[in-house]
Amino acid sequence: MRIRKILPLLSLSILILTLSLAFTSGALGYYFPLPGVRMLASWYLYTTLNPQFPEFSAMSPEAVTAIVWDYRGLDTLFETAVFFLAIVGALALMRGISLKSVVENNTATVEVEGNGLSPIVKTASRPLTPLIIAVSASIALHGHLTPGGGFQGGSAAAVAPLLLLVIFSVYFLVKRGISEKPMLVLRTVGLLGIYVTAFLAVIAGLVLGVNAYVFQNQPKFDAPVGVPAYVFNTLLSGTLFLFNLFEYLAVAGGFTLVFILLSIPEEIARSVLGGEEYE
Amino acid sequence: MSDLNTFLFNVFLFSIIINTGLSLYGVFVRPSLIKKVIALTIFSDSANVLAIAVGYRGWPSPDKPPVPPVVTVSEPTPSELLRFLDVAVDPLPQALVLTAIVIGLAVTLFLVFLTLQIYRLYGTTDMRKVARLKG
Numbered sequence: 274m275r276i277r278k279i280l281p282l283l284s285l286s287i288l289i290l291t292l293s294l295a296f297t298s299g300a301l302g303y304y305f306p307l308p309g310v311r312m313l314a315s316w317y318l319y320t321t322l323n324p325q326f327p328e329f330s331a332m333s334p335e336a337v338t339a340i341v342w343d344y345r346g347l348d349t350l351f352e353t354a355v356f357f358l359a360i361v362g363a364l365a366l367m368r369g370i371s372l373k374s375v376v377e378n379n380t381a382t383v384e385v386e387g388n389g390l391s392p393i394v395k396t397a398s399r400p401l402t403p404l405i406i407a408v409s410a411s412i413a414l415h416g417h418l419t420p421g422g423g424f425q426g427g428s429a430a431a432v433a434p435l436l437l438l439v440i441f442s443v444y445f446l447v448k449r450g451i452s453e454k455p456m457l458v459l460r461t462v463g464l465l466g467i468y469v470t471a472f473l474a475v476i477a478g479l480v481l482g483v484n485a486y487v488f489q490n491q492p493k494f495d496a497p498v499g500v501p502a503y504v505f506n507t508l509l510s511g512t513l514f515l516f517n518l519f520e521y522l523a524v525a526g527g528f529t530l531v532f533i534l535l536s537i538p539e540e541i542a543r544s545v546l547g548g549e550e551y552e
Numbered sequence: 553m554s555d556l557n558t559f560l561f562n563v564f565l566f567s568i569i570i571n572t573g574l575s576l577y578g579v580f581v582r583p584s585l586i587k588k589v590i591a592l593t594i595f596s597d598s599a600n601v602l603a604i605a606v607g608y609r610g611w612p613s614p615d616k617p618p619v620p621p622v623v624t625v626s627e628p629t630p631s632e633l634l635r636f637l638d639v640a641v642d643p644l645p646q647a648l649v650l651t652a653i654v655i656g657l658a659v660t661l662f663l664v665f666l667t668l669q670i671y672r673l674y675g676t677t678d679m680r681k682v683a684r685l686k687g
Contacts, residue, residue, distance in 0.1 A: 355654075
């Protein structure tokens with residue numbers, strides 16, 4: 274019995290000591306912080322937007338989003354698939370549990386106005402919610418130029434329904450149409466948009482009969498199709514903009530869905546789950 | 553001054569390593585499923601901070617004030633790109649951490665739902681009791 278207590282401590286101490294030894298003997302380089310960037314990073318930084326070498330350049334204005342979409346697009350696609358599967362798993366665990374019956378039977382309507390926190394918090398959060406949505410949209414739609422992007426914007430947007438959920442109640446959201454079904458639709462539309470965006474250049478290339486790549490962002494020197502860099506004098510930088518937009522929708526919808534599912538009252542969940550056992 | 557910086561960065565790295573060890577202890581040893589999930593998020597966050605630290609670089613000339621590493625024209629010349637290369641940080645760890653955060657958040661959400669369901673079905677989140685239950 275004692276060895277079962279000592280063994281985890283021993284192995285974790287060995288892990289800590291080994292990692293410390295590795296770092297002090299130069300696993301991350303002998304100078305820390307490093308005076309420069311590594312060769313691979315300088316290659317990425319030099320060729321991300323370089324009109325002198327059009328055959329190597331990704332022609333994307335921001336290096337991180339270029340890696341996310343141009344260099345490692347498959348990573349992003351499967352990451353979106355993991356996100357999709359995790360929410361599908363959560364939905365499958367919560368199947369049959371819904372707020373619909375409660376809202377339709379009018380049992381909760383009386384309590385909607387009385388539920389939640391104090392009027393001070395409610396009044397303060399009313400103007401705050403549109404501001405959160407606006408800031409999140411700005412994060413997402415400037416994602417191709419500045420730090421941020423679809424996922425960060427979507428997470429920030431999902432804070433607004435979470436705030437309403439805590440301050441008012443879940444019935445407040447459901448009565449205003451922000452319930453499970455519309456969020457599921459929003460998330461599915463976003464995911465479909467991402468998959469279509471991934472193949473947009475290939476589809477256009479097939480129609481026009483020219484060369485094109487999957488995940489192609491801007492026109493390259495041997496693949497002349499793609500969303501133009503400037504539309505109405507606004508820098509859109511190719512399909513990255515569409516990717517950020519759809520990722521924003523998918524992430525915001527998915528997280529709102531999960532928050533609503535997590536806030537379903539325990540009695541409703543138990544009545545669906547247990548059947549007669551809990552009654 | 554640079555010695556002090558190196559020392560502080562080593563303290564920072566060592567604290568991340570300790571954090572990793574502690575969170576792994578939480579995942580392995582603590583019996584509560586909720587605490588396992590919390591320790592797992594701490595573990596993934598420490599790994600992400602470590603990855604960001606790998607991509608970090610010092611400002612090349614400490615005497616001059618730092619400028620943001622951005623290219624401000626849409627058709628940069630090679631000299632402008634080389635100047636950008638002198639100040640920019642490694643973009644690859646940032647992109648990988650971006651992916652890792654999304655996946656970590658999705659997995660955490662799934663685990664939270666799983667724990668909630670186990671609690672609803674068995675009335676406990678203690679791993680020792682859940683393992684002993686049947687059906």
